[in-house]
Amino acid sequence: MRRHIVKFTHQLAALALAGTAILSTASFAQEQVNLTWQMWGDEKDTPLFQSLADLVTAEYPNIKVTPQFSGWTDYWTRLPVLASSGQIADLVAMQSMRMPSFYGVLEPLDPFIAADNFDKSAFESSIISGLSADGVQYALPYDVGPWLMFYNRDKFAEAGLAEPKPDWTFDDFKAAAEKLTSGDNYGYAVQAFDFVAQPVALGAEYFNDANAFDLTNPGYEAAVGKLVDLVAVAKASPVFASGAGAQTGSGRFAAGNAAMVIDGPWSLLTTQASVGFKVGVAPLPRGEGPSRYITAGSGWGISAASQHKDEAFKALKVLTGPKAAEILASAGRALPGRLAEQKFWYDVAAKDIAGARETLQYSFDHSTPFRLNESWNEFENLLTQYLPLALNGDNTTDAVLADIQSQLP
CATH class of the missing domain: 3.40.190.10 (Periplasmic binding protein-like II)
Structure with missing residues (x-):
């Protein structure tokens, strides 16, 4: 009888130890x-x-x-x-x-x-x-x-211009920008990143097949040249400045001094909430080929x-x-x-933003890979630093791009 009691006691002890182990495991599993x-x-x-x-x-x-x-x-x-x-x-x-x-x-x-x-x-x-x-x-x-074209609907209406369609062309955009420019009010406010997003929309590439920068290829030079001419020749946009405190293109748009600016949906709603006019959005204007956009x-x-x-x-x-x-x-x-x-x-x-759904869905349907490499941020900084030389007419587009290219790996 005593042997049975001892055996039973040992079994209880084993069960208690097992239970403790189970509880410890559960506690560990739920550790904060x-x-x-x-x-x-x-x-x-x-x-x-x-x-x-x-x-x-x-x-x-x-x-x-x-x-x-x-x-x-x-x-x-x-x-x-x-x-x-x-x-x-x-x-x-x-x-x-x-x-x-x-x-x-x-x-x-x-x-x-x-x-x-x-x-x-x-x-x-x-x-x-x-x-x-x-x-x-x-x-x-x-x-x-995707990057979009924000536009001031009130200014388009005052100028008697039809609002942009999803597949509008660069020629359409240029004509609107020139008509909307008068005195200190511009049709468009260029920014450094436009020289990436807009050339891609026009069908250009800034990389070669090895994913290395190729800024002097004819397609990219021509696309950048279109934007440069809009500033330096047509005077439809002010030159962007990169110094501290400089007024940005988005700032000019919000102030009502520029009728169009390139920006993204991440700032669309805050822009609409902060301005005194109706904001519309359209895809970036395309070139002679099909539309294509980076996101x-x-x-x-x-x-x-x-x-x-x-x-x-x-x-x-x-x-x-x-x-x-x-x-x-x-x-x-x-x-x-x-x-x-x-x-x-x-x-x-975005229910009150004209063209938001149509524009974004069209842009996603025509998206193309955003090509990047480890020197991308350096490239963007060089665009900001050197492109004003072309926009001011102090140097040619080709020379500025060649200078930037020489500083990239």
């Missing part, structure tokens, strides 16, 4: 994980993005996400410093145009996507590509957009230094998921990268 989420913006953005962070905790109670903001310029300056010092956040915002320079701070997402059977086809294909490097996915998108956008990835990558991917799915996209779109913060949720931006945030 605090993720930091680094992005550009300012403190006024906190409530909106905190509402997205709260979605993560609602889905995964053991995961808490804390947004952290810094200004646009500071963000890109600090990012490599934070990465090298091990202080980078778990979740990191990434802009597609800067992906070639910064993807090294991010964890490749392909293993997580494969293990989760995650459906990338729910997103606009151009931004999925834009947040990749060498065929590897490094971030998932929250917004996307860009932003998303979030997982830092390579994160100690909580599995939890970070769970959070990432929520932050780029349908409900988060609906919140951002309805608030006018982003045209979603998610296709199904773009309706909230069109139907709620």
Whole structure:
């Protein structure tokens, strides 16, 4: 009898130990994980993005996400410093145009996507590509957009001009810009990036087949020359200036001193809310060939230094998921990268913008890959620095492009 009691006691002890192990495992599985989420913006953005962070905790109670903001310029300056010092956040915002320079701070997402059977086809294909490097996915998108032509509908009406159609040509655009120019009021306000987006719309390429810069090819020179002539010869746009405090093309448009400017859907709603006239949008004017447009956008990835990558991917799915996209779109913060949720931006945030849905859908239907390499940001800076020489008539377009080309790898 005693032997049975001892044996039973030992069995109870074993069961207790097993139960303790099970409880410990369950407790470990639900251990609280605090993720930091680094992005550009300012403190006024906190409530909106905190509402997205709260979605993560609602889905995964053991995961808490804390947004952290810094200004646009500071963000890109600090990012490599934070990465090298091990202080980078778990979740990191990434802009597609800067992906070639910064993807090294991010964890490749392909293993997580494969293990989760995650459906990338729910997103606009151009931004999925834009947040990749060498065929590897490094971030998932929250917004996307092509460059568009913003125009002042009131000025078009006053001048007796028909509003632009989706397939309008550069000749149509030039004629409108010239007619809308009078004294200190211009038909158009050129900006540095226009010399990338508009030449592509005209059918030009600034890269060769090896994805190296080729700014002196005849097609790109001719396309840039069209814009230069609009400023230097037709005087339908002021020369853009890059110095601190200089008035931007977008600023001239908002002030009513320029009737057209190239910008993106990311600033469309704030522009409309801040001006005293009706804003319309159209695709960029095409050349003699078919329309084609580059798109860009932003998303979030997982830092390579994160100690909580599995939890970070769970959070990432929520932050780029349908409900988060609906919140951002309805608030006018982003045209979603998610296709199904773009309706909230069109139907709620942009419902009063003439041509928004038609223009954007036409542009996506005619999109072309945005070609980038690791020297892209240097290229953009050189355009800003040297193109005013051609716009002022101090140098020829061909000479300026040759000078920029000589400074690129």
